[in-house]
Amino acid sequence: MSALVDRVRVNDNNREPRQPLVLLVDTSGSMEADLPDVAAGLADLRTALVLDPVARNRVELVVITFGGMVTVHGDFGEAAVFEPPTLSASGDTPMAAALTQALDLLEAKKLAYKASGLDYYRPLIFLLTDGEPTDLARWPEAVRRVRDAERERKLVVMAVGTASAGFTKLRELAPDRPPLRVKEARWTTMFQWLSRSLQARSRSRPGDEVPLEDPTGPHGWGTLPS
């Protein structure tokens, strides 16, 4: 009689659970000075995720820029095939429209996961901006949708402002998760933090809590805006 371990076959065809991420990047005219650093950070994020054997197949991401208009760049797909878009600054700041688009994309993504029987983690929206929305007529509706989604645990929204950003409007988005200000343009540190967070989340097991590492420590990239 051969050993049990040699008789049993393991199912290795189950598909990996997914961690969806929408990166909302402000590309309005005033972001010009910051965009090269943001682009370099996106490239680093891509490298870190591609090199991680778990995260490369589990993290699915898409970049949406908002500068003059809202643009969705490429497919909402696996980190393994993610190509960071070219970023160029122009126009005003349609942040409400961008947030609305992100929420719609994530709802559609969840439906697609369910339809194909894929398991998933709670989606993340990461918002990078230097200022306040200019599409103010749409802002209250966008805030309501974001807050409802957070309260219903549909997603996590994290807002990050540049050194010169105004925070009055950003604070309305998630009362329990205040927006952070990037210290001294530490975009690289911030993207490293984001890739570590995604790697940890995409490995978590049932019952694990995955608190985001505190970015406001002495070596972190962020501060709470006063």
Added chain:
Amino acid sequence: MNDWLVFGGSVRGPDHEREHLPCQDAWARGPAGSHGVALCLCDGAGSASHAELGARVVSAAVVEALQDLHADGPAALAEALRAACVAGRQALVREASAVAMSPAALACTLVAVVSAGDLVAVAHVGDGAVVGQRAGSGELIMLSGPDRGEYVNETWFVSSASWEARLRIDVHTRIDALCVVTDGCQDACLVQGGAPAPFAPFFAPIFAFAAEVDDANLAGGEVTQLLDGAALRTSSGDDKTLAVARRRASS
């Protein structure tokens, strides 16, 4: 002599080895009345500081509560199993108080099985699975599948105040053998998707093996070897527990 042979094993997962965490799974087995069998598997929550204690206390208390089982019919058996789960939950709350922690610090899932005559009852809170083998045909049946929240890293625990709302109890008949697993085995042994199904190349050899063996200790050693083998270690970094019960041929 008991009508059932029970064997199994529990191992620490590669992730817990690396993080120097203990095995947070626990399981217990025992007689249920004069001929039946009870077993209970608990998977401690990764986020709970005393998860392994919760898993140990709950699994032991559930099995103990079933040892003098007298249940006539499916409703009585389901009720006896529910009462045993309540006893398990009470033991968790008592233990939490004894170590001055909140029940959530001892959070764990629960899968319990009890047999009486031709009946097999399964109680389940959270993830893990029970797969049965139909008497006669040998068909594999999902007796109880994993239950969790919308997100893959969320599940339900017996420590939660609303645990009874997540408690599922089903009574089955014509089951010759069954296999209970914790979440760490799920990817390896189920076909995941909308409604998870047993992966036959995993379970069929286990039930064939169970039919051949008579020594529960030796068989348990083989289960441990399977759980700690390369294929299952690759499949999941989590702790893994697998227990099998099979009806002895009536003599």
